[in-house]
Amino acid sequence: MQSEFEAVIGLEVHCQLSTRSKIFCACPARMTEGQSVADITPNLNTCPVCTGQPGALPVLNKKVVEYAVLAGLATHCEIQMHSVFSRKNYFYPDLPKGYQISQYDLPVCGKGWLEIPGGSAPKRIGITRIHLEEDAGKNVHEVGYSAVNLNRAGVPLIEIVSEPEMFSAEEAGAYLRTLHSLVVTLGICDGNMQEGNFRCDANVSVRKRGATALGTRAEIKNVNSFRFIEKAIEYEIQRQIQVVVSGGQVVQETRGYDSDKNVTLSQRSKEEAHDYRYFPDPDLLPLRLTPEWVEKLRGALPELPDQKRARYSEQYKLSSQDAGTLSNSKSLSDFFERTIALFPAGDLSAPAKAIVNFLTGELTRLSSEASVELAQSKVTPRHLADLVQVSLSGVISSSGAKQVLISVWNSGAPVDSVIEKEGLKQVSDVGALEPIVQKIIDSNPSQAAELKAGKEKLMSFFVGQAMKASGGKANPALVSQIVKKLLA
Amino acid sequence: MDMNAISRSVAKLARLELSEEEVTTFSDQLKQVLTYIDQLQSVPESSLGAPLYHPLELPTLLREDQAKTPQLDSEGRPSMLSAASQTDGLIGTAYKVPPIL
Numbered sequence: 408m409q410s411e412f413e414a415v416i417g418l419e420v421h422c423q424l425s426t427r428s429k430i431f432c433a434c435p436a437r438m439t440e441g442q443s444v445a446d447i448t449p450n451l452n453t454c455p456v457c458t459g460q461p462g463a464l465p466v467l468n469k470k471v472v473e474y475a476v477l478a479g480l481a482t483h484c485e486i487q488m489h490s491v492f493s494r495k496n497y498f499y500p501d502l503p504k505g506y507q508i509s510q511y512d513l514p515v516c517g518k519g520w521l522e523i524p525g526g527s528a529p530k531r532i533g534i535t536r537i538h539l540e541e542d543a544g545k546n547v548h549e550v551g552y553s554a555v556n557l558n559r560a561g562v563p564l565i566e567i568v569s570e571p572e573m574f575s576a577e578e579a580g581a582y583l584r585t586l587h588s589l590v591v592t593l594g595i596c597d598g599n600m601q602e603g604n605f606r607c608d609a610n611v612s613v614r615k616r617g618a619t620a621l622g623t624r625a626e627i628k629n630v631n632s633f634r635f636i637e638k639a640i641e642y643e644i645q646r647q648i649q650v651v652v653s654g655g656q657v658v659q660e661t662r663g664y665d666s667d668k669n670v671t672l673s674q675r676s677k678e679e680a681h682d683y684r685y686f687p688d689p690d691l692l693p694l695r696l697t698p699e700w701v702e703k704l705r706g707a708l709p710e711l712p713d714q715k716r717a718r719y720s721e722q723y724k725l726s727s728q729d730a731g732t733l734s735n736s737k738s739l740s741d742f743f744e745r746t747i748a749l750f751p752a753g754d755l756s757a758p759a760k761a762i763v764n765f766l767t768g769e770l771t772r773l774s775s776e777a778s779v780e781l782a783q784s785k786v787t788p789r790h791l792a793d794l795v796q797v798s799l800s801g802v803i804s805s806s807g808a809k810q811v812l813i814s815v816w817n818s819g820a821p822v823d824s825v826i827e828k829e830g831l832k833q834v835s836d837v838g839a840l841e842p843i844v845q846k847i848i849d850s851n852p853s854q855a856a857e858l859k860a861g862k863e864k865l866m867s868f869f870v871g872q873a874m875k876a877s878g879g880k881a882n883p884a885l886v887s888q889i890v891k892k893l894l895a
Numbered sequence: 896m897d898m899n900a901i902s903r904s905v906a907k908l909a910r911l912e913l914s915e916e917e918v919t920t921f922s923d924q925l926k927q928v929l930t931y932i933d934q935l936q937s938v939p940e941s942s943l944g945a946p947l948y949h950p951l952e953l954p955t956l957l958r959e960d961q962a963k964t965p966q967l968d969s970e971g972r973p974s975m976l977s978a979a980s981q982t983d984g985l986i987g988t989a990y991k992v993p994p995i996l
Contacts, residue, residue, distance in 0.1 A: 428962040435962040449989040450973045451965045458975055470960035491948045498910060500992045513948075546995055554989035557975075682908055687948045695954035 412651070414644040415621055416579045417571035417610040420586060421564050422596040423542060423603070424474045430541050430563035431465030431508065432456035449556035457541075457561035459504030464690055467492075471563040472694065474595040475515045475539050476704050478565055481589055481711055482534050484519030486701050492539075492691040495683045500555050501544035509566075511685045514538035515694065521569075521589070522713055523581040524731050529713075532582050533570035540564050565595075571610065571621060576640040580633055583607060587633075588712050588735045600631050609640050612657065613647045622647070623657040627671055630664045639664035643671050715740060723747070723759035732767055738781050739766050745788035746795075761795040769809055773816045785819030786812070793822035801882055807831040833882040837889065840873070840881055844889045847872045859894045866890065896929075898922035 429436045434452045455463035479486050493511035516537035522529040542564050544557035567586065573579045587605055590596040597604045606629050612622035627643060630636040642664075647657050662671040710718070712734040719730035733740045746762050747755060766781075770791075774781050794815070798808045803826060814825045826832055834840055847869060848855045858865040866887055873886040902922045906913045913921065966974040972988055979985050 426960045428958075428960050433958070433961060433963040435965065448973060449987060450975055451988070453973060453975045454963075454966070455975070458978065460978065466958045467955055468960050469957040472957065500990075500995060546992075547989065548995055549986075551994055552986065553992050553995040554986045555992055556989050682904075684908070689949065692949050692951060692953050692955035 411616055412613045412648050413574055413616045414576075414640075414647075415571045415612050415614065415624075416573040416575075416640060417624075418569045418573070418579060418582060419608040419610070420567045420569075420583070421542075421606045421608075422478070422567065422590050422598075423605075424471055424563040424565060424595055425597050425604075426468055426470045426474065426563055428468055429457055429561035430468050430471050430539070431561055434561065436562045447558055449554070450558060452558045453560070457503075458557055465508065465688075467691065467694065468563065471539060472515070472696070473704055474563075474593075475537060475565050476696065476701060477593050477595055477708065478567065478590060479516030479519065479537050480701075480705050480708060481593055482516075482519040482521050482537070482567070482586075484516035484534060484537055486696065487513065487515055487517055488696045488698070489513065490515045490538075490694045490696075492688045492694070493685045494688045495540075495685055497683060499543070499546075500553060501546050501557070501560065503544070503557060503560060507541060507543065508688055508691070509540035509685075510538035513693075515696075521582065521585060523578065523585045524735070525578075525581075530578070532572050532578075535568040535570055537565050537567050540566060571612075576637040576644065579609060579640050580637040583633055583636065584735060585712070588737060591737050592709060592712060594709070600633075603631065606631065607636055609636060609643075611640055611643045611647070613644060613651065622651075623659050625657065625659070625671070626661045627664055628661055628674070630666075635664060635666050638666070638669055639671055642669060646671065719759075722755075724756040725759055725763060729760070729763045729767070733763060739771075742766060742781055742788060742791070746791045749788060749792040757799060758792075758795050761799060762791060765791060765794065765808075765812065769812050770816075773813065777816075784816060786815055787819075790815050790819075790822055797822065797826065801835060801884065802826070802833060803831050804833055804879065804883065806879065807833065830880070832880065834877055834880045835882040835885055837885065840877070840885060840889055841893070843876050843881070844869070844873055844886060844893060847876065848890070848893060855894060858890070898926050901925065 424430075424436075426436050428434060429452075432454050434454050434457055436452075456465055476486055478484075490510060491513040492508050494506040495509045495511070496506040498505060514536045518536070519534040520531050521534060522531050524530075542559050542562040544555055544560040547554040547556065569582065573582055587598055587600075590605070591598040599605070608629065609627045610624045611627060612624035614620065614622040625643060625647070627636075627639050630639050643662065650657050658673075660673050661675040663674045664671050715734035716727070716730045719725045719733060720727060725733070733743050743759075743762055743766060747759055750758050770781060770786065774784060777784075794808060794811055797803050798805065803811065807826075810829065810831060811822060811825050814820065814829065815822060818825075820828075851868075851872070854865050854868060858869070869890045870883050870886050873881045873890075874883065899918050899922050902913065902918050902925060905925075906918075906921075968974045968977065976985060976988060979990055983991060985991055
């Protein structure tokens with residue numbers, strides 16, 4: 408029944424730009440390093456402009472313009488040389504002026520696109536526009552009153568609007584992760600979702616498969632994690648299909664997501680929807696860019712995730728999946744680059760593959776279990792490079808390598824001394840291994856005969872026995888050579 | 896076009912309370928404005944230039960991204976708080992407003 412339907416999803420992402428000052432005044436826009444918004448005295452970072460006092464005039468922050476253009480260039484958007492600020496009028500206590508300064512019919516960036524990882528090939532998702540606007544303040548709701556804190560009012564935002572071109576919660580998740588890694592790589596957004604640096608609204612509708620017109624959409628507001636937005640969209644798709652299947656009609660409305668119950672709930676119907684009465688803000692003249700300025704910014708673009716992915720495949724012969732995983736995470740790719748740089752030039756495909764395996768496997772697991780960022784952990788690129796070297800040269804086994812990594816994660820001790828201390832060095836000495844192997848052959852004569860007769864599968868039995876007898880220290884490749892030699 | 900309904904809707908958005916008499920008064924005025932706009936709409940688009948977003952033909956000025964240290968009053972509180980209602984306007988250093996939720 409459900410496969411008759413397909414979902415159509417469009418996303419609106421708000422990124423707080425990581426400038427020092429607010430978009431239209433010189434109030435600090437960022438909290439001091441390590442301090443969260445919650446720790447700042449309410450209303451400390453405010454002035455007549457961002458609290459909307461009569462007569463106060465906004466003056467646009469140059470860096471904000473540059474950051475928006477960088478976002479536009481990185482997403483292949485048409486950069487508009489002429490754009491206009493408009494007033495979006497609505498009443499809410501966190502909006503002191505009674506309007507939000509935003510952009511409406513002439514945004515700073517027009518159509519563009521973003522490539523997201525897909526099943527067999529990357530998929531291109533259209534971007535409708537990117538516009539500049541100011542953030543609102545924050546309300547804290549108490550019994551009998553609400554408290555308004557305007558520290559966030561006037562913090563610069565870009566809103567990135569996608570085309571309705573995603574057809575599943577997974578695609579929406581992939582788009583968000585790709586966009587997140589892009590703005591963080593560009594250095595224009597801190598990207599901390601818990602702090603609200605990167606927020607997402609999802610427009611979800613369903614239609615009969617094959618139909619071209621869009622169904623009525625519901626908008627899911629402000630969900631603050633990738634996992635929750637995917638779950639919220641998935642829930643909403645199923646809910647709408649149920650509504651249609653049972654003969655009802657989807658209502659255009661705003662819905663909130665309750666992560667405890669994993670449901671979306673109606674917040675505001677279309678009848679109550681705002682009429683924003685947009686008009687050009689007479690306090691601000693049009694924003695004019697020059698081609699020279701835009702080209703200068705283009706030249707300042709860092710290597711972007713898709714370029715990085717291509718380079719990793721080319722330079723280190725990484726699989727497209729490995730290259731994609733690395734390039735989509737700034738912390739993983741930074742750690743990778745610093746580790747691979749410790750190897751002498753030449754064919755680095757083997758160490759590169761080994762580094763990726765440790766990074767995406769054991770290290771990602773350790774980091775998420777301990778809730779510690781890789782960069783803040785005791786493991787350094789030097790540790791990882793040493794570990795890869797001893798693994799590749801057969802000094803330690805793969806299970807031994809994992810053990811070393813856990814030890815290094817906990818202590819930060821050098822790899823050599825961990826191997827020494829925990830006795831993890833593989834026995835690669837033929838003289839020491841031969842008697843062990845001989846003993847195993849002697850006590851398992853029938854298996855030995857079968858192996859000799861050509862039943863190759865039995866080799867793993869002998870290697871396993873030798874590993875057991877040596878306390879896991881025997882070099883498995885060497886054991887199998889010795890077995891062959893002794894049975895010859 | 897139900898002018899009275901439009902007047903009530905605009906009044907609601909502007910948080911204004913109108914009496915029935917006022918609704919009629921403003922509906923008549925609004926109708927005149929809209930009729931005038933209809934007259935403007937009848938001008939052929941080809942005879943017009945690009946839309947004028949601002950009477951001054953100058954680009955906006957830009958400010959370097961430098962943050963100022965927040966201003967404090969003599970009691971060491973954020974100086975903007977003096978703009979709050981002096982009787983029941985604050986809770987700590989946050990503005991106190993009627994309950995939203």
